[in-house]
Amino acid sequence: DAKTTQPPSMDCAEGRAANLPCNHSTISGNEYVYWYRQIHSQGPQYIIHGLKNNETNEMASLIITEDRKSSTLILPHATLRDTAVYYCIVRPRRTGNQFYFGTGTSLTVIP
Amino acid sequence: GAVVSQHPSRVICKSGTSVKIECRSLDFQATTMFWYRQFPKQSLMLMATSNEGSKATYEQGVEKDKFLINHASLTLSTLTVTSAHPEDSSFYICSAPGTSGSDAGELFFGEGSRLTVL
Numbered sequence: 494d495a496k497t498t499q500p501p502s503m504d505c506a507e508g509r510a511a512n513l514p515c516n517h518s519t520i521s522g523n524e525y526v527y528w529y530r531q532i533h534s535q536g537p538q539y540i541i542h543g544l545k546n547n548e549t550n551e552m553a554s555l556i557i558t559e560d561r562k563s564s565t566l567i568l569p570h571a572t573l574r575d576t577a578v579y580y581c582i583v584r585p586r587r588t589g590n591q592f593y594f595g596t597g598t599s600l601t602v603i604p
Numbered sequence: 605g606a607v608v609s610q611h612p613s614r615v616i617c618k619s620g621t622s623v624k625i626e627c628r629s630l631d632f633q634a635t636t637m638f639w640y641r642q643f644p645k646q647s648l649m650l651m652a653t654s655n656e657g658s659k660a661t662y663e664q665g666v667e668k669d670k671f672l673i674n675h676a677s678l679t680l681s682t683l684t685v686t687s688a689h690p691e692d693s694s695f696y697i698c699s700a701p702g703t704s705g706s707d708a709g710e711l712f713f714g715e716g717s718r719l720t721v722l
Binding site for chain 2: 527529531534535536537538539542580590591592593594595596597
């Protein structure tokens with residue numbers, strides 16, 4: 494039962510930053526925000542996750558609003574290989590808990 | 605991060621036959637694994653939760669007798685599509701949660717298995 498809302502599609506120019514929004518207005522206090530992406534015909538790939546602080550790793554940055562009701566995934570310099578469907582998921586950070594996927598955002602990076 | 609491997613990556617079978625898909629956690633133990641199904645241009649749909657040493661838990665609307673899941677060891681779960689029909693043609697993906705350190709809470713996915721039923 495997905496608890497997130499994302500725009501169905503976005504375009505981004507190669508080399509520019511891609512900002513992908515996600516609304517999760519019913520997020521609970523113990524739920525983390527996870528981002529995955531799926532390149533065509535492959536299994537999803539983990540990108541980043543966070544609870545309330547902004548996070549950055551080698552792939553992306555995650556900005557979570559202070560009220561935690563929305564977040565933005567930032568790919569700082571999009572490349573053609575970043576073309577994929579990006580999924581935002583909220584769930585408690587416990588091993589046994591399922592991941593329910595929403596519809597995601599199909600990002601197309603344009604040369 | 606941890607590695608999850610699926611086999612086969614592609615399988616074509618005749619209608620009425622059964623197909624088994626394997627999911628292995630290569631460098632970690634997984635007491636729980638998840639099986640997803642994905643139709644073209646759609647999102648991943650959770651089918652069932654596979655539990656080592658006990659029965660799988662199926663999501664609402666998923667036929668447990670149609671999709672047999674066996675989690676016989678801490679590194680292997682199998683999904684058998686019994687008496688497959690063309691409408692079962694789909695992309696099946698397994699996943700397992702990380703259990704230690706920075707991997708804890710993260711979900712690792714296999715490469716997926718594309719089933720085509722003729």
